[in-house]
Amino acid sequence: MAQFEARNGLAGLRVLLGVSGGIAAYKACELVRRLRDAGAEVRVVLTENAARFVTPLTFQALSGQPVRSGLWDEAAEAAMGHLELAHWAQRIVIAPASADLVARLAHGFADDLLSTLCLASDAPLAIAPAMNLRMWAHAATQANVATLRGRGAVFLGPGEGRMAEPESGLGRLLEPHEIIAELGALHGPKALTGKRVLVSAGPTYEDIDPVRFIGNRSSGRMGFAVAQAAMEQGARVELVAGPVHLPTPAGVARVDVRSARDMREAVLARAPHSDIYVGAAAVGDFRPHEVAAHKLKKTGGALTLSLNENPDILAAVAALKPRPYVVGFAAETQNIEGYARAKLERKKLDLIAANKVGEGEGFDACQNEILLISRDGAERLARADKLALARQLVARIAEKYANRESEIGSGKASVRKRLPARASGRTRARAK
Numbered sequence: 256m257a258q259f260e261a262r263n264g265l266a267g268l269r270v271l272l273g274v275s276g277g278i279a280a281y282k283a284c285e286l287v288r289r290l291r292d293a294g295a296e297v298r299v300v301l302t303e304n305a306a307r308f309v310t311p312l313t314f315q316a317l318s319g320q321p322v323r324s325g326l327w328d329e330a331a332e333a334a335m336g337h338l339e340l341a342h343w344a345q346r347i348v349i350a351p352a353s354a355d356l357v358a359r360l361a362h363g364f365a366d367d368l369l370s371t372l373c374l375a376s377d378a379p380l381a382i383a384p385a386m387n388l389r390m391w392a393h394a395a396t397q398a399n400v401a402t403l404r405g406r407g408a409v410f411l412g413p414g415e416g417r418m419a420e421p422e423s424g425l426g427r428l429l430e431p432h433e434i435i436a437e438l439g440a441l442h443g444p445k446a447l448t449g450k451r452v453l454v455s456a457g458p459t460y461e462d463i464d465p466v467r468f469i470g471n472r473s474s475g476r477m478g479f480a481v482a483q484a485a486m487e488q489g490a491r492v493e494l495v496a497g498p499v500h501l502p503t504p505a506g507v508a509r510v511d512v513r514s515a516r517d518m519r520e521a522v523l524a525r526a527p528h529s530d531i532y533v534g535a536a537a538v539g540d541f542r543p544h545e546v547a548a549h550k551l552k553k554t555g556g557a558l559t560l561s562l563n564e565n566p567d568i569l570a571a572v573a574a575l576k577p578r579p580y581v582v583g584f585a586a587e588t589q590n591i592e593g594y595a596r597a598k599l600e601r602k603k604l605d606l607i608a609a610n611k612v613g614e615g616e617g618f619d620a621c622q623n624e625i626l627l628i629s630r631d632g633a634e635r636l637a638r639a640d641k642l643a644l645a646r647q648l649v650a651r652i653a654e655k656y657a658n659r660e661s662e663i664g665s666g667k668a669s670v671r672k673r674l675p676a677r678a679s680g681r682t683r684a685r686a687k
């Protein structure tokens with residue numbers, strides 16, 4: 256037990272558990288018990304609506320501490336003022352978080368005790384939402400979620416599955432054990448402490464003239480999620496971003512670029528000092544041979560553009576000596592494993608994350624599914640929210656990177672593994 260507590264990172268932590276209104280509030284009871292089992296000290300704050308679903312007495316009995324709800328409770332304020340409570344908390348966990356609470360937090364409201372505490376506390380905020388699937392998917396909720404994430408809040412779920420209504424979809428509160436596991440991963444030992452991770456994300460734009468460009472549909476979400484997940488694992492993260500309108504994950508150093516050649520320059524300036532490079536950008540393969548100085552005019556006929564091929568950034572990083580651990584992405588519409596494996600070999604990558612694009616999958620979607628391919632084999636990461644998927648991906652990258660480092664350290668690494676660019680080329684030449 257002691258060993259588990261040391262590893263789960265929750266032992267001894269002062270956790271403020273906020274519970275908002277919704278049928279899933281009953282699951283917060285078990286969460287209190289599990290948090291305490293993991294060694295955390297828990298104080299519960301209910302919103303007025305939460306108290307309609309579960310009584311404060313239940314939480315008081317489970318937490319062994321007085322439960323608070325209103326801002327204007329004189330007796331409670333005398334025992335511990337709300338600012339003192341905000342200061343007491345080392346972590347704030349909200350489960351369940353209703354759509355209303357997520358909106359109020361995103362807009363910085365302080366009109367009840369829980370929202371006031373969130374505003375007054377410096378403690379990291381973890382939010383486990385629970386709501387109807389359409390409310391979760393609504394652009395307003397998603398914008399609020401993006402705002403909170405941009406400020407460093409971490410979302411745990413929501414999960415997919417049956418909810419209170421006879422409908423199924425994304426919006427279900429994670430089970431208490433899943434919340435504990437995610438919190439443990441967030442606050443436990445970090446897999447990339449002290450490592451420098453470079454991520455490229457988003458599309459590139461190739462100018463045709465001063466008003467037109469060639470671009471692609473990449474949203475940048477996956478790369479931004481990878482940057483955030485690497486940050487959470489203790490890495491120093493630099494993010495080279497193509498033109499996207501996404502908030503920078505808290506603590507990540509971002510460089511904005513536009514074209515593939517700008518991206519190449521920004522990446523190659525940083526890659527030699529990086530331990531890991533994740534190329535998640537959808538780099539445009541072609542650019543106009545020349546950029547017109549003035550807006551091109553219609554001539555009543557066809558316009559022919561002559562295109563040049565862009566440099567391959569990933570392959571250029573993989574050819575550096577010494578080189579970081581190099582992870583690429585492959586967006587495919589068919590024969591995913593075959594094409595991705597060929598790309599892994601051709602570009603001399605350490606790892607490639609392959610996914611399917613088209614028909615609502617990949618680029619613009621919030622969810623994704625990944626097939627992770629290295630020379631040793633393939634592994635499927637189950638379909639999930641891009642941030643949840645990025646966390647799984649970063650955990651695998653950290654594991655494989657650490658294995659490679661210890662192989663190199665113990666001298667067991669093969670020449671091909673240490674110098675993949677040159678040596679594997681030779682191996683192939685000999686095999687011909």
Ligand code: C5P
Nearest residue numbers: 534535536538565566567568569583584
């Ligand atoms: O060859 P393809 O574009 O399918 O390869 C995708 C992978 O290669 C992605 O990781 C992408 O970031 C990277 N790439 C690159 N430079 C290019 C084209 C793709 O780094 N010019």
